[in-house]
Amino acid sequence: MFKKLLIANRGEIAIRINRAAHELGVETVAIFSEADRASLHVRNADESFCVGPGPVARSYLNIPNIISAALISRADAIHPGYGFLAESARFAEICNDHGLTFVGPRPETIAQMGDKATAKAIMAAANVPTTPGTDILGSLAEALDRASDLGYPIMLKATAGGGGKGMRAVRTPEQLEAAYATAQAEAEANFKDGRLYMEKLIDRPRHLEVQVLGDSFGNVVHVGERDCSVQKPSHQKLIEEAPAPAIGPAVRRRLHEVALAAARAVRYQSAGTLEFLLSGDDVYFMEMNTRIQVEHPVTEMIYGVDLIREQLRVAAGDPLSFGQSELRASGHAIECRINAEDPMQNFAPAAGLLTDVALPGGIGIRVDSHAFAGLSVPPFYDSLLAKVVAHAPSRSEAIDRMRAALRDTHIAGVKTTVGICAAIMDDPPFREGGIGIDYLPGLVTGAAAAR
Amino acid sequence: MALARIGIGSNIGDAARSVERGLAELRAVGVVVARSGLYRSKAWGVRAQADFVNAAALVETELEPHALLAALKALERRLGRRPTYRWGPRVIDLDILAYDEARIDEADLVLPHPRLRERAFALVPLAEIDPAFAAARDALGARELAGIQRIPDAAARTARVVDWDETLERARAAAEFCASAGLVRFRIDEDDLAIEVRRPSRASRQPAPAPASEASRTNGTPNSTNGSTAPAERAKVVLKAEFVGIVRFSRPSVTPGAQVAENRELAYVESLGIRNPVRSGGKGRVAEVFVADGQAVEYGQPLFSIEP
Numbered sequence: 001m002f003k004k005l006l007i008a009n010r011g012e013i014a015i016r017i018n019r020a021a022h023e024l025g026v027e028t029v030a031i032f033s034e035a036d037r038a039s040l041h042v043r044n045a046d047e048s049f050c051v052g053p054g055p056v057a058r059s060y061l062n063i064p065n066i067i068s069a070a071l072i073s074r075a076d077a078i079h080p081g082y083g084f085l086a087e088s089a090r091f092a093e094i095c096n097d098h099g100l101t102f103v104g105p106r107p108e109t110i111a112q113m114g115d116k117a118t119a120k121a122i123m124a125a126a127n128v129p130t131t132p133g134t135d136i137l138g139s140l141a142e143a144l145d146r147a148s149d150l151g152y153p154i155m156l157k158a159t160a161g162g163g164g165k166g167m168r169a170v171r172t173p174e175q176l177e178a179a180y181a182t183a184q185a186e187a188e189a190n191f192k193d194g195r196l197y198m199e200k201l202i203d204r205p206r207h208l209e210v211q212v213l214g215d216s217f218g219n220v221v222h223v224g225e226r227d228c229s230v231q232k233p234s235h236q237k238l239i240e241e242a243p244a245p246a247i248g249p250a251v252r253r254r255l256h257e258v259a260l261a262a263a264r265a266v267r268y269q270s271a272g273t274l275e276f277l278l279s280g281d282d283v284y285f286m287e288m289n290t291r292i293q294v295e296h297p298v299t300e301m302i303y304g305v306d307l308i309r310e311q312l313r314v315a316a317g318d319p320l321s322f323g324q325s326e327l328r329a330s331g332h333a334i335e336c337r338i339n340a341e342d343p344m345q346n347f348a349p350a351a352g353l354l355t356d357v358a359l360p361g362g363i364g365i366r367v368d369s370h371a372f373a374g375l376s377v378p379p380f381y382d383s384l385l386a387k388v389v390a391h392a393p394s395r396s397e398a399i400d401r402m403r404a405a406l407r408d409t410h411i412a413g414v415k416t417t418v419g420i421c422a423a424i425m426d427d428p429p430f431r432e433g434g435i436g437i438d439y440l441p442g443l444v445t446g447a448a449a450a451r
Numbered sequence: 452m453a454l455a456r457i458g459i460g461s462n463i464g465d466a467a468r469s470v471e472r473g474l475a476e477l478r479a480v481g482v483v484v485a486r487s488g489l490y491r492s493k494a495w496g497v498r499a500q501a502d503f504v505n506a507a508a509l510v511e512t513e514l515e516p517h518a519l520l521a522a523l524k525a526l527e528r529r530l531g532r533r534p535t536y537r538w539g540p541r542v543i544d545l546d547i548l549a550y551d552e553a554r555i556d557e558a559d560l561v562l563p564h565p566r567l568r569e570r571a572f573a574l575v576p577l578a579e580i581d582p583a584f585a586a587a588r589d590a591l592g593a594r595e596l597a598g599i600q601r602i603p604d605a606a607a608r609t610a611r612v613v614d615w616d617e618t619l620e621r622a623r624a625a626a627e628f629c630a631s632a633g634l635v636r637f638r639i640d641e642d643d644l645a646i647e648v649r650r651p652s653r654a655s656r657q658p659a660p661a662p663a664s665e666a667s668r669t670n671g672t673p674n675s676t677n678g679s680t681a682p683a684e685r686a687k688v689v690l691k692a693e694f695v696g697i698v699r700f701s702r703p704s705v706t707p708g709a710q711v712a713e714n715r716e717l718a719y720v721e722s723l724g725i726r727n728p729v730r731s732g733g734k735g736r737v738a739e740v741f742v743a744d745g746q747a748v749e750y751g752q753p754l755f756s757i758e759p
Contacts, residue, residue, distance in 0.1 A: 034751055049695055050749040057631040064632055065695040065750060068722045072697065072747045106513065111479050112522060117529065118479070121521035122514070136528055267513040 001316050002026050002077045002101070006070040007045065009081030010060065012368045012387060013292070014041035017079050020308040029073045031066055033059035035378035040370045047073050054380045060084045063091055070100050077101040077315060079308075083382060086291040087114055103315040105214075105270045105290045112266060113288040116159050117197065123285045126265035128258050131277070131284045133199035140180045146198060147176055153201040156180070158187035158194075166190060169201055202284060204436040205277035207231065208244050210259035211299045213307070214268035215314045221324045222256045222263075223299050223307070230424065232347050233441045238417065239424060240295035241334040242302050245395055245433030251281050258283060271296070271311045294337070294387070297366060301333035301391040332395040334402050336421040338369075338386040338409065340377050343420040343444060351379035356412035360405035364391045364398075377414060385411065388421075395433065399425050420444075455481070455510045455519060456548040456581060458564070458573045463542045466504035467602065473530060473543045474508055480522045481512030487576035489602040504602070507548065507576035516550050520560055523547065548577060571595040622646050633693060635727060687738050687756040690729055692748040696722030698729075700744040705755070709737045717755055720748060735759040 005021045006029040007014050018028045018041065030045035035054035042048045049069035052059030059065075061084060070078055078095050080086040086104065089111040095102040104110070113119045120130050134146045136159060147154050147170070156179055158166030166187050170176045180196070188194035211223040227244035228237045244252070259274045262285065273293050275286040296307050305327070310320060341347045357373045369386035377385070388409060390402035403425040409418050420443075424430050429439065457477065461469035467489050477483050486508045493502060512519055523545040530543045549563040567573055571591050578588035621639070626648045629637040638647040692698065701716045711717065713734040719726040739756040742748060 050751050051695055052633065052750050058633060059750075062632055064634060064723055068695040069749070071723075072695065108479060108481060108513070112514075115479070115525065115529065118522050118525035121525040122518045125517040125521035126515070265515055265518045267515075 001318070002075075002312070004029060004046075004073065004075040004077075005103075005312070006031065006066070006073065006075040006078045006100075007041070007081065008060070008066050008078050008085055009083070010036055010039060010041055010381065011370045011384060013081040013294070015044055015370055016368055017081060017308055018044050020306060020312060021079075023306075024309065024312060026312070029069065029075050031060070031069055033378075033380070035380060038375070040372065040375075049073070054378055056084065056380060060381075063094060067094060067098055067100070070095075071098060075100065077103055077312075079103040079311070080291070082291050082294060087289070089114065101315050103270070103311055105268060105272065109266050109268065110290045113290050116157070116161075116287065119288060120285070122265055123262055123288075126261050128262045128265075128285045129283055131199040131202065131286070134197050136195045136197055140177065143180055143196075143198060144173055144176060147173065150198065150200045153203065155199045155201045156183050157197055157199060158183065158191055159197055160187065160191035160193035160195070202277045202279045204438050205279045205284075206244075206434065207237075207275065207437050208247075208255060208278050208283075209273050209275045209293075210255055211296070211307070212259055212263040212268060212272050212274065213310050213314070213320055214263055214270065214272075215320045216269055216317060217319050218267065219320050219323070220260060220263045220268060221320060221322070221327060222259050223303055223305065223327060224329050225252065225255050226295055226298055228295060229435055229437050230430070230440050231437050233444070234347065235437070236347075237295065237337070238339075238440060239334065239336050239421060240298055241332065241395070241398075242298040243329060243332065247278070247434075248281070251278070251283065255283055258285070262288065270314055271307050294384070295335055297368060297387060297389045298333040298335045301366065301389055302329045302331055303327055304330070331391055331393045332398040333389055333391040334395075334398050335387055335389045336402060336406065337384055337417065338388060338411065338421070339383040339417045340385050340414040341383045341417060342415040343417055344448065346444075347417075349379075349383040350414040351377050352414045353377075354385075354411060354413040356410055358408070358410040359386060360388060360408035362405070364401055365389070365405050366391070371411065385416065396431070399431060452511055452513060453551045453553075454484075455512050455550045456577055456584075457508050457510055457523070458505065458544075458546040458548045458577065459508065460503050460505045460544040460546075460572070461542060462501045462503040466501065469530070469543050470504050470506050473526075473545060474506060476526055476530065477508055477510055477545075479526060480514060480519060481510040483508050483510050485509040485580040487579040488604065490572065490576050490599050491602050492572040492599045503572060505572045505576055507573070507580060509580055516547065516553060516555060516560060516562060519550070520547060546573070548573060571599050575599050618646065622648060626650075634725075636725070687758050688732060688735075689753050690717070690732070690755045690757065692720050692729070692750060692752045692754055694720045694722040694727050695749050696720040696727070696747070698742050698744070698746055698748045698754060699726075701728075704744065705737045705740065707737055707740055711735060711737060711757065718744075729754055731755075731757055733757075733759050 001024055004027040007017050021028050028045040030042045030048040031051045032042045033052055033054050051065040052062045078100050085091040087110055089107040092102040092107040124130050132150055137143045153171040156168050156170050168179055170179050183196055184194045206229045208225050208227055210225045214220040225244050226240050226242045228240045230239035231237050262274050271292050273289045277284045277286055300307055340350045354375045357371050359367045366389040367386055371385045388405055390398050390405055392398040392401045406418055406422040429435050459470050459473045474486050487506050490505045491502050527543055527545050548567050553562050555562040568587050574588050578584040625637050625646055629648050629650055636649045698718050698720050700718045705717055711731045715731045716728045717731055718729045735757045738758045741753045
C-alpha cells in the first residue's frame with residue numbers, strides 16, 4: 001500500500017477519499033485554492049498545500065503546482081476524485097512520468113473512453129449494444145441521407161461533447177437542415193472540434209448504470225446497477241438509487257453481463273461506470289466513466305463494500321479483496337444530492353455564507369458532506385453541499401427513511417435542493433418506480449406553472 | 452498485455468506527415484515500443500495514384516484483437532479518413548499485421564494479416580523493427596523490393612511543410628496554457644519546429660493588496676489600495692510565492708535590514724526543475740524574511756517584505 005496519498009480534489013469527495021486512506025494507514029496531502037483555505041478537507045488531511053487562486057484553471061487544474069506539491073511532500077500516489085483532472089489522460093501520464101501512481105485506470109483507457117467514437121467502436125466490437133448511429137458526418141447531405149435510414153427522431157451530437165453538452169434533438173428533415181450548421185459552429189466554438197455524428201433518439205429512456213471494478217491481475221467484477229433517472233434539465237443527476245426498481249431479472253442480468261464484457265474488452269483497472277439507456281427492455285451503451293462517481297455510496301450501502309478502498313488497493317498493485325461470488329446486495333439505497341442551487345430558477349447555482357447547517361443521522365442514514373455553519377460557499381465550483389443516503393430493507397422503507405431524514409436537514413444562507421428532493425419522495429410516480437429522464441424536467445415545469 | 456504489429460500507410464497530401472501523425476497517435480491504443488522509418492512506394496492495386504508512404508510500429512496493448520481493430524478504425528476516422536472505394540486514396544490507413552502469436556480467421560479480422568508476405572511495403576518496415584519478419588523480407592524478390600525506398604530521415608524532415616495558421620493557432624494555445632497553468636516558459640519541440648512562449652514573470656513584483664490596505668487604514672488614508680502610488684505612505688510590499696516549490700535564497704542572501712537595489716533577485720522558487728525568480732520590485736529595505744532557505748512553500752505564501 002502507499003505511504004502517502006495526495007488528493008487532487010475538494011469538497012465531500014476529498015473528505016471521503018481522505019477517510020478511506022486514513023483507514024488504510026495511508027498519510028494524506030490536501031490541495032486547496034485560496035477560496036477553500038477554511039475547508040474541512042484541508043483540516044482533515046495530514047498536510048496541505050495551497051496551489052492557486054479560486055478559479056479552477058489556476059488551482060484545481062494547475063497541474064505543475066499539484067505535481068510539485070506531491071513531489072515536495074514525498075507522496076507516492078495521487079487520487080483525482082471526480083471532475084477536475086479525473087478523466088485527463090494527460091494528467092495520468094504526467095503523474096506516471098514523475099513516478100507518482102495515478103489512482104485510476106491506465107492513461108490509454110481514459111483516452112479511449114474519452115473519445116466517444118473510439119469508445120463506441122470498442123464496445124460494439126465486444127458485442128455491447130450501442131445506440132444505432134453514424135460515424136463522423138461529412139456533410140449535411142450525408143446527414144439527411146443517414147437520418148432517413150436511422151429514422152427520426154435523431155440526436156445530433158458533437159464528438160468532443162459530453163455531460164449533456166453539444167447535443168440536440170432533431171425530429172424532422174427540416175429541423176436537421178436548420179440545426180446542422182449551427183451545431184457544427186457551436187461545437188467548434190465550445191470544444192474546438194466541429195465534427196458531428198448522429199444517433200437514434202431513444203424517447204423517454206431511463207438512465208441505468210453499472211459499477212465495475214478491475215485489478216491488474218485481470219479480475220473484473222460488477223457491483224450491480226444504479227438507476228439515475230432523476231435528472232435536472234441539464235442532464236445532471238439529482239437522485240440515484242440501487243438496485244434499479246421496476247426491471248425484470250432478465251434485463252438486470254443482461255446489464256451486468258454486458259458491463260462485464262465491456263470492462264473486459266479494455267482490461268479495465270480501477271473503479272468505473274458503464275452508463276446505459278433503457279427503453280422498454282432494450283439496453284444501449286452510452287458512455288463509460290473512468291473514475292469514481294458522485295453516486296457511488298448507494299452501491300456501497302447495499303453491497304457493504306468500500307469502492308475507494310478498492311481503487312487504492314488496485315492502484316497499489318493488490319488484487320481486489322473479493323470475487324464476484326462474494327458480492328451480495330442487501331436492501332435498497334437512495335441518495336439525494338443536496339446542492340446550493342435554486343430549483344425554481346432552473347437549478348441556478350447559489351454562493352454565499354451558510355448561516356446554519358444541521359444534517360440528519362440515525363439508523364440507515366449516511367451523509368457525505370463538507371458543509372458546516374460558517375462555511376462560505378465560493379462561486380467557482382460544483383454546487384454539491386451534501387449527499388444524504390438512506391438504506392433500508394425495501395425500496396418503500398428507504399423512501400420513507402429518506403423523507404424523514406430530509407425533514408431533519410436544515411441549511412440556511414443559500415437556496416438548496418432539500419425541498420424538491422422531499423417533494424419527490426412523496427410523488428406517486430417516483431414511489432411507483434421506473435420513471436424516465438423526462439420526469440424531473442416535467443415536475444419543475446409543472447410546479448412553475450402551478451405557481 | 453499483448454504485442455501488436457501495426458502497419459501505417461498514407462497517400463494523400465503530405466503523406467509522410469500523416470504517417471508521422473498516425474505513429475504519434477498510436478499511443479491511444481497502447482504503448483509504442485518501436486517504430487520503423489518511413490518508406491516510399493508506388494501505389495499498389497490501382498495505378499494513377501500518388502505514391503504511398505508506409506511505416507510499422509510495435510505496440511504493447513491491453514486491448515483484445517477486435518477491440519484494437521475497432522480502436523484503430525476510430526483513430527482512422529479521427530485522423531480524417533473518409534470512406535472511399537477499396538484500395539482508393541486515403542489519408543491514413545492503420546492495419547493490424549500481427550497480434551502476439553494469435554491466429555484468427557473471422558469475417559472482419561484475419562491474423563496474421565493474410566497478404567503480409569506478398570506486400571513488400573508492409574513487410575519491409577516491419578522487418579526493420581521486428582527480426583521475426585526478417586526472413587520473410589529476405590525471401591522477397593528483387594522486383595518486389597525495387598519499388599520501395601527508405602526515406603532518409605533528413606528528407607522526411609525537409610519534406611515537411613509548415614502550416615502557419617496551424618502553427619500560430621498552436622502558439623496561441625500554448626500561450627493560454629502557459630498563463631492558465633502559471634508557467635513562465637513553455638516550449639514544444641518536434642522535429643524541425645519549436646514553439647516557445649514566455650510570459651514576463653509578474654511574480655512577485657506587485658505590491659500585495661492586503662498589507663497595503665492595512666497600512667492605509669492605520670494611516671487613515673481612505674481609498675488607497677496601492678502603496679507605490681502614495682509615496683507618503685511607507686506601506687510594506689509583501690513578496691509572495693506564485694509556485695508550489697522549494698525556495699532557495701540567491702547569493703548573497705538578504706537578512707532583515709538589508710538595502711536592496713531595484714529588481715534584485717532575492718530568491719527563486721524551484722518548481723519541477725524550473726527556477727522562478729522572486730525579485731525585489733522597487734529598491735528599498737528588507738523588513739522581514741518569512742521563510743528559511745530550502746523550505747517548501749505553497750502558492751501565495753509570504754516570502755519577504757520590502758519597505759520602499
